[in-house]
Amino acid sequence: MQVFIVVISFLLAALGVTSMYNAVYIPSAKLILISGLTTIAIYFLVKRLQQRKYKKLDRLMSFTMSLFASLFLSSLVHSAWDMEKFLSRLTMMKMTLVLLVIVSVYLNVVFIRAEISYKKKRGNQRIEEQPNKSYFEKRKEEKERIQRGDVRIVLGASTDNDDN
Numbered sequence: 001m002q003v004f005i006v007v008i009s010f011l012l013a014a015l016g017v018t019s020m021y022n023a024v025y026i027p028s029a030k031l032i033l034i035s036g037l038t039t040i041a042i043y044f045l046v047k048r049l050q051q052r053k054y055k056k057l058d059r060l061m062s063f064t065m066s067l068f069a070s071l072f073l074s075s076l077v078h079s080a081w082d083m084e085k086f087l088s089r090l091t092m093m094k095m096t097l098v099l100l101v102i103v104s105v106y107l108n109v110v111f112i113r114a115e116i117s118y119k120k121k122r123g124n125q126r127i128e129e130q131p132n133k134s135y136f137e138k139r140k141e142e143k144e145r146i147q148r149g150d151v152r153i154v155l156g157a158s159t160d161n162d163d164n
Helices: 002-021 029-050 055-080 089-125 135-148
Strands: none
Touching: 002 029, 002 055, 002 089, 029 055, 055 089
């Protein structure tokens, strides 16, 4: 069910981007906002009911929501643009749409890469470190080194330290 909702919402957002760019249909900002909020509410409701975690679906849904945000802001620009002598509403809406879609794709890629590098770092931190050796274990190893005839260099030795 989650897959179906995410695919439908992504197709709806992609269709909205192409129809707005080609000036086939430019919906009002309220319609885009309501459809985006409804989509995200249904997705989280179904996700909560199914209790399954799909990381790829979450990423696709975040990308879909960023497309809806781009559509919403472009529609706002189209409805509020008054400088027709400088640029037409359609041209300004297209420029805004292209710029926001590029920015949203970039930010989604950056987020995914940051998430991956964070997980790698957390995976490295989970490796258990060897516990510190006790004083007696260190002395035992020291005696074994002396018996083998290993060379030992002690840096920072002082006359106050009697261990040397």
